[in-house]
Amino acid sequence: MEGLGIVNYWIVVALMMTGLYVVMTANNFVKKIIGLNIFQSSVFILYISIAKVSGGTAPILTSEAEIYSNPLPHVLILTAIVVGVATTALGLALIVRIRSAFGTVDDHEVQDVARD
Amino acid sequence: MSATTVQFYCLIAPLMAVVLIATLGRVVPKLYETINASVAIVTFLLVLSVYNSMGEAPVARLVLFEPFAGVAIALQAEPLGMLFALMASFLWIVTSIYSYGYMRGHGETNLARFNIFFAIAISSAMGVALAANGFTLFLFYEALTLSTFPLVTHAGTEKAKRAGRIYLFLLLGTSVGFLLFALIWTWKLTGTLDFQAGGVFDSDIGTTTLNALLILYVFGIGKAALMPFHRWLPTAMVAPTPVSALLHAVAVVKAGVFAILKVCVYIFGIDLLGELEIHRYLAYVAAFTIFATAIIALRKDNLKARLAYSTIGQLSYIVLGALVANAAGVVGGGMHMLMHGFGKITLFFGAGAILVAAHKTEISQMRGIGRRMPITMSAFFIGCVAIIGAPPTGGMWSKWNLLLGTVHSSDWLLVAALIVGSLLSAAYLLPIAVRAFYLPDDGGSTKIKEAPVTILIAMMISAGGCVVLFFAPDFAFDLMQMLVH
Amino acid sequence: MLSFHLSALQVVIPLLAAPLCAIFRGPRISWLIALAVGLACAVNSLAILNQVNTSGEIIYALGGWAAPWGIEYRIDSANAFILLIISFIYLVGIFYARDSIKAEVPEHSRCWLYTAWILCFSGLSGITVSGDVFNVFVFLEVSSLSTYILISFGKDRRCLTAALRYLIMGTIAATFYLIGIGFLYALTGTLNMADLAERLPGLASQNTVAVAFGFVVLGLAIKMALFPLHAWLPNAYAYAPNAVTAFLAGTATKAAVYVFMRLAFAIFPDDFFSDLTSTHVIVLAAGIISAILTSAIAIFQDDLKRLFAWSSIGQIGYIAVGLGLASSAGVAASFLHLFNHALMKTAIFMAIGGLFITTGSTTIAALENAGRRMPWTMAAILIGGFSLIGVPFTTGFISKWYLVSAALEQNHWWLAGLILIGSLVTAAYVWKIVEIAYFRKNPDTQIVRQEAPLSLLIPTWVLVTANIYFGIDAQFTGSTATLAATAITGITP
């Protein structure tokens, strides 16, 4: 179990770096948004990993269980996910409008068009 | 109406001109100078009433605002400030009269703007004169810079704009970079910025700090035009002559040296100043400025430029007087502020009169002009004598006291600088008058007539002032004695 | 009864009003609703400040759940002051928006703009009042998302890319912040600011705290556009609708600065920010470099909005300098400059909006003869510019005074010198504008007096008047800022 916990965090780090890398290097705006999503997801996993209590069960009051996982991070992350969805939706909406305003969703091309 | 509140009216009165010009001026544009002159008279009378009440009891401090705890915008008349205020407000009357002839005669435009900013500048100068603490002094000092900027760039030409830029950057730069810094530092060290007789610094503040502060103050007051921060003054000469006359010979530059005197007397105190080694070196800088500007002035053919460099040099006399750190020096400095004011304004009036009547700006063109314009050039000559410091003009007394101050400091280099400086000023000023009276004119000036009558009246008053001050310098001397005791 | 709810009302009123706007969907009615929110919240924020100053900290447990379990709103002098700034800038901004927005945004989308605007305001208020670090995150995102929307209403199509870029940067920033508080939660088991402040000192030596601090600081530094993380700001300000730019310039970065202060000085252990991690050196360096460098960049801008956007980054730099000094006096200077900068920059952007309405352009070239064509509009820009420089009789001077004295208090004379040099660089770009507006004469064109509409001039001049008033009488702002600094650093100066 100890090892699993650490693996979790490695995944978080890997996802985080992947996401950031995509955001920074991708020229396509849609890809940037995807990168952003990966980046955010890594944080969701981080929180959920924090919430895990070894041997704990779902935090619903029953007579059998004595240890529960911490429900609070789940709640927090639920909120964060909603925020993430909103961000993605808004980002994509902006991209759609960028497409019709500039005729492209490529960062460099948009800059070229904007300069003309 | 107590003298305390009258101090405030001294500031407000010039602003009345702004209101009047903005409202009446639209209807009757010709009234500008009349308004200015009458407001100037009112201002002078107000200053005079403060001056009269000074003998009976010290004028109380008038706190206008307290922007933040411990630092207030406050006014308090004291001898040095009184002298400055009296001079500035009196010469404003003269300049208003002069301005009438000059601005019309020279066909200047935008008269409303010109007169409005002129009045604001005078109000700021009054604020500088009556400031009760360093903070207030700084505020009005900056206001003076900003309000004179539109006057410098009045012509709106590329040259004027460039001059404006230099003007603003040197004056704002030094004041924000050094003076404000020094003030805040002083405030942090002592917890007060009030001008106090004998200075504000405790004995436990290190000499290094005080030396640094003195340097910051002296160079931070860029209006005193101490080298190397003198460039703004010659370039500001693109302004119309009344501006050069009143502001750049009297109000603005005198605000600079006035501030240096104030700092030396009330922030440091003469005694403490004398203990600081640095005052001697700064005095050398002033001496160098006297010498260098005199040499430059000798080589200038443009009359206003020559007068401008002369002004820089004469300002350094006053700075020198403050920095020799003894009573005679301060007395001389204060008196020279007054004497030079009268002398230099006469010279600038003369330069403007020649420009209006003869359309000449270069000294080499002024041969024989004295015969065509005898009154102008006679007044000009008196102005020259006053600047040189020879009898029968008031300039003699101030030079005398300055010399006394340097002798007391027993630094013979400074004594020499003063004497050589005076000789040099004779060398660059007298030839103008000689050329005008004794050399034959070059024939092209047959149409030249005497300048407009208002200009002549103004010149006669200011030149007369120079002579009167020779016979009656007592009031200035007494004020300065009050200051140093 | 009302006084009990003050802190919640600040968030609830706009939250209640935003859906109303979206339901009625009329451009006029939504403006009225937004204005009503502004009036109510401005009064409310004054009442809060009064209550805090008379009877101390306000603690409000949301839903009746006390702190460790529930979310609490906690207001002391610090957030009360920030709340006051945000509310009043919002009120004036909305008042100004009606005619300005009319000229820029098509009628059918105006109601959505006001909805987003109200939401943005509620988000900013929420950030300020909340006493719970996660709740701060939520409100941060509420305000950010609505800000992206607001920016995308701009007239120039480049507003879209500006908004998207800001969205990407903003989301990364918020996520960094989220990671940071995740670590804090893992370590302490609480998200409540007061509890965190209690528990963290015992754990200060752990690396996790430092890592958490790093993430949080980084996230907030992006949000407050601290150099060199400012890249999103110039375009966002330049292409947003003028009224929005005016509002954002006065408020958006300010809330982030406040959270930064709260975290650095109140939540993390004493001298964690300064001595233990030496982060303050970085903030100080970033601040002073930005103050000088970005002002220098501003000199070379051709578009007024972009020019003043760069200037905003520079001014944030001054605020960061105050933070980096990590002293009570420094923080007080930062608070004061927050307020003063909001006054001057909002007024400037409003005046630029007025220029846009009359000339249809915000380029510097459009300023030609503006000194005569529109003396009042131009005077507003001029006074704002003077204030940025720190000319006496304007609030900028007071800010500079506080900042320089705070620097000298720690014997950082070089810093004081640099701050004043920054003023001179500022003078350069302000002067560039002044010369074009007042001294560049074009003899061919007939000068027609063409002032911006009164509905734009009035709010602009309200702020300009306030700017001058608080520049002469800084008793209120100075003492409030000092109180705020005391509340947040816990040290009486």
Added chain:
Amino acid sequence: MKHHLILQVVAKALIPFILLFALYVQFHGDYGPGGGFQAGVIFGAAFILYGIVFGKDVAMKVVPPSLVYTTASLGVLLYTGVGVAGMLLGGEFLNYSVLSKDAVAGQHLGILLIEFGVGITVASVMIALFLSYANYRVTEPGEGE
């Protein structure tokens, strides 16, 4: 997709159950896993499925976009309204205990209403997102817009 008869029939059969399930998740939220977010998404998914299978024009007859915007706002209004009701009845903002005479009953009522508000908003926003993307006609630059 007008010709995919099988899809249409299956969808017709599925959609009522999806809606029902959404309602279950919605109102069972205070006893077991569930709540407004999840229910809203499921509810919205039913309409999105309908829209995909029968075309956006038909879907828009059922739920016109303007209605969706209104309901989304109404949901938020319900949420804040309940919160304010708590304030008016003497509790803090969002304090449900004061909604009824019995604190526990009040809390039940409060959470139910709040989650209902969340559900309405989430469902409406989901549908709105779908509709606006489905309706969006990509224009080339210069073509208007």
